[in-house]
Amino acid sequence: xxxxxxxxxxxxxxxxxxxxxxxxxxxxxxxxxxxxxxxxxxxxxxxxxxxxxxxxxxxxxxxxxxxxxxxxxxxxxxxxxxxxxxxxxxxxxxxxxxxxxxxxxxxxxxxxxxxxxxxxxxxxxxxxxxxxxxxxxxxxxxxxxxxxxxxxxxxxxxxxxxxxxxxxxxxxxxxxxxxxxxxxxxxxxxxxxxxxx
Numbered sequence: 001x002x003x004x005x006x007x008x009x010x011x012x013x014x015x016x017x018x019x020x021x022x023x024x025x026x027x028x029x030x031x032x033x034x035x036x037x038x039x040x041x042x043x044x045x046x047x048x049x050x051x052x053x054x055x056x057x058x059x060x061x062x063x064x065x066x067x068x069x070x071x072x073x074x075x076x077x078x079x080x081x082x083x084x085x086x087x088x089x090x091x092x093x094x095x096x097x098x099x100x101x102x103x104x105x106x107x108x109x110x111x112x113x114x115x116x117x118x119x120x121x122x123x124x125x126x127x128x129x130x131x132x133x134x135x136x137x138x139x140x141x142x143x144x145x146x147x148x149x150x151x152x153x154x155x156x157x158x159x160x161x162x163x164x165x166x167x168x169x170x171x172x173x174x175x176x177x178x179x180x181x182x183x184x185x186x187x188x189x190x191x192x193x194x195x196x197x
Contacts, residue, residue, distance in 0.1 A: 002041045002097040004136075004143025006081045006166045010042075012074050013056055022061040022072050023050075028082055031057050039099070041083040043167065044141035044178035045069050046099025069101050070176040079167045081141040095136040095143050101178045103127050105139075107171050108153055117158040118147070119168065121177060125152070130181035138180035142166055 013025040026042065028034075032054040039046050040057070047059040066072035074080070102124075109120030121139060123131060131137060133149045137156075144156040163169050171177070 001086050002046070002083050002099055002141070003086055003093055004095060004097040004138050004141065005083065005093050006142055006162075007083050009079050009165070009167055010082045012076050012078045012080065014076055015074070018060075021063050022066050023058060024061065024071070024074075025056050025058045026080065026082070027056045030082075030084065031055055034084075039085040041081070041085075041097070041099045041141045042071065043069075043080040044097075044099065044138055044180055045071060045101050046085075068104075069178055070104055073176075079170055081166050083141055095138075096183055097138050097141070097143060097180060098183055099141075100180060102130075102181050103179050104176050105153075105179050107173050107175045107177060109155070110171070110173060113157075115160050117163050117168070118155055119158055119171075120153060120155045121179070122153050123179065127179060127181055128152075136182045138178075140167060140177050142168070 008029050010026045010028040013027055016023045031052050034049050034052045034057050036049060038049045040049060045065060049057050050060055051058045061071055105122040107119060108122050111118045128151060131146060131149055131154060133146055135146050137144055137146055146154045147157050148155045158168060
């Protein structure tokens with residue numbers, strides 16, 4: 001479980017295609033604190049630490065993960081958002097984030113408004129029923145609030161701290177983003193499914 005509060009960005013140092021998927025080596029300021037088997041959100045995708053040093057850690061992406069995310073398209077030098085799993089006694093500052101990418105959208109607009117930024121994102125049609133204005137959504141592992149929502153897309157307001165700490169400052173219109181809807185919406189749908197006509 002994650003909160004969507006990005007701890008740091010890391011850089012893809014290398015990639016190795018294997019018979020069963022893809023292995024990435026990622027730099028991280030907290031790499032020395034990791035352990036084998038720990039979960040790390042990499043731009044919103046929950047992945048498992050294989051090896052680590054004081055400066056980097058490696059992750060394996062199965063074929064399914066490569067197909068469902070854009071991580072397989074990243075080359076060395078690409079920047080990703082990083083968050084370690086929430087400890088049991090940790091502060092919960094974002095929202096419940098599973099690290100299960102529901103779909104890939106893209107940046108549709110970027111506008112600076114005073115010190116803040118407004119980003120627009122496309123939204124796959126299958127995810128629209130889970131998104132509401134002022135609700136929570138995860139974009140590349142970042143817990144954000146939907147400012148405006150309409151069929152096919154939504155906008156969010158980005159404060160300077162989020163813009164500076166995350167990979168959003170490096171995004172351009174047309175770039176892909178991982179999207180995860182609020183899991184609570186999925187549970188509500190599941191619980192009420194038998195009552196809908």
